[in-house]
Amino acid sequence: MSKILLTGGAGYIGSHTAIEMLNAGYEIIVADNFSNSSKESLRRVEKITGKTIPFYQADITDKEQTEKIFEENDIAAVIHFAGLKSVGESVSCPVRYYKNNLLSSLNLLEVMEKHHVKKLVFSSSATVYGNPDHVPFDETMPVGVCTNPYGWTKQMSEQIFQDACVADKDLTVILLRYFNPVGAHESGTIGEAPNGTPNNLMPYISQVAVGTLKQLSVYGSDYPTHDGTGVRDYIHVVDLAKGHLAAIRYAETHTGTEIFNLGTGCGYSVLDMVKAFEKVNGVSVPYRIADRRPGDIASAYADPAKARDILGWQAEKTLEDMCRDTWKWQRQNPNGYNA
Ligand code: NAD
Numbered sequence: 001m002s003k004i005l006l007t008g009g010a011g012y013i014g015s016h017t018a019i020e021m022l023n024a025g026y027e028i029i030v031a032d033n034f035s036n037s038s039k040e041s042l043r044r045v046e047k048i049t050g051k052t053i054p055f056y057q058a059d060i061t062d063k064e065q066t067e068k069i070f071e072e073n074d075i076a077a078v079i080h081f082a083g084l085k086s087v088g089e090s091v092s093c094p095v096r097y098y099k100n101n102l103l104s105s106l107n108l109l110e111v112m113e114k115h116h117v118k119k120l121v122f123s124s125s126a127t128v129y130g131n132p133d134h135v136p137f138d139e140t141m142p143v144g145v146c147t148n149p150y151g152w153t154k155q156m157s158e159q160i161f162q163d164a165c166v167a168d169k170d171l172t173v174i175l176l177r178y179f180n181p182v183g184a185h186e187s188g189t190i191g192e193a194p195n196g197t198p199n200n201l202m203p204y205i206s207q208v209a210v211g212t213l214k215q216l217s218v219y220g221s222d223y224p225t226h227d228g229t230g231v232r233d234y235i236h237v238v239d240l241a242k243g244h245l246a247a248i249r250y251a252e253t254h255t256g257t258e259i260f261n262l263g264t265g266c267g268y269s270v271l272d273m274v275k276a277f278e279k280v281n282g283v284s285v286p287y288r289i290a291d292r293r294p295g296d297i298a299s300a301y302a303d304p305a306k307a308r309d310i311l312g313w314q315a316e317k318t319l320e321d322m323c324r325d326t327w328k329w330q331r332q333n334p335n336g337y338n339a
């Protein structure tokens, strides 16, 4: 039986997607260099699903290592999660980010072509929209000016994949623009395990709640939003994972490039998130108002209609689910995957 290759499949979104793919009856292989993850996440996915996951410790920027995976397996499609994702780090180490994120995309295309693999789903980001003058963001809007190298790697990869599709009429590329993934599997055994102090809001809130961090800095209270704090489209990672399953099913019967937002269509402010987390979990999240974070925008949320209409997918989980599942994972694993 042919298999679905998940590059970066040991990471936060990849591990949750692995569960959905396995539960839907797909055979998967994971390729990861574990630069931002550990084998422990895969062991836990195996425990949750009762299935064994073949994996390669491989760097997708290394052509030989990538080739080996395609030589040894009959691969029907690739979901390309592998990438570096820290915005701040991309500003201080741009070359590392461009090299890792672009070379992996280019290598994959070459190796896929050689082995006649024609289906690719790519992890892109709402960051490619830049700072448009209105919300919600829909897929017909032009991509904007990114504020950091990480964002450019996503925009450039999107362009590379679209150009490859123009040249090869048999190729299918689905570009998934994620909004703000949060939450964890309901078991609380897999979740987001950021290295060092988190940059993103939800892991920061949960580390304050568990006592690892003292207080949250709310970056800006003078945005033109309902309470002055930044508004985002937070999406439960299990919903997001199911979006990949829908994308793979769509890719099986279509060719060409399609772009889909994966978001809920709801915008919540920073203070909405703090209050919801406190209420749902019965914990306290001390915060202070701080200056705006450079590069941030006031409001970003998806128009999710295209994914609903074409993929038949929409987010189902609530803000309560996001807060509850984040907290369950955080409480059970205060040090992430490090026991
Ligand atoms: P993650 O860091 O948890 O997962 C990425 C995985 O890729 C890690 O396991 C890492 O070890 C692996 N990896 C990195 N470079 C590699 C390489 N050269 N070869 C092999 N493996 C490599 O991140 P995530 O949150 O699961 O994100 C997955 C993808 O989605 C990334 O491409 C990310 O940029 C994108 N994305 C994430 C978010 C988010 O908020 N989490 C938002 C938009 C887009």
Ligand code: UD1
Binding pocket: 087, 088, 125, 126, 127, 150, 151, 179, 180, 181, 199, 200, 201, 202, 204, 216, 217, 218, 219, 220, 229, 230, 231, 232, 270, 293, 294, 295, 296
């Ligand atoms: C950030 C990245 C974006 C990336 C996305 C998902 C920047 C400028 N953008 O987006 O490229 O695709 O993460 O990984 O970093 N906030 C606080 N205090 C905190 C942390 C965040 O107030 O300690 C606020 C932010 O100002 C923002 C909201 O919370 O309004 C969400 O922030 P975050 O989780 O970092 O996501 P994005 O800013 O949407």
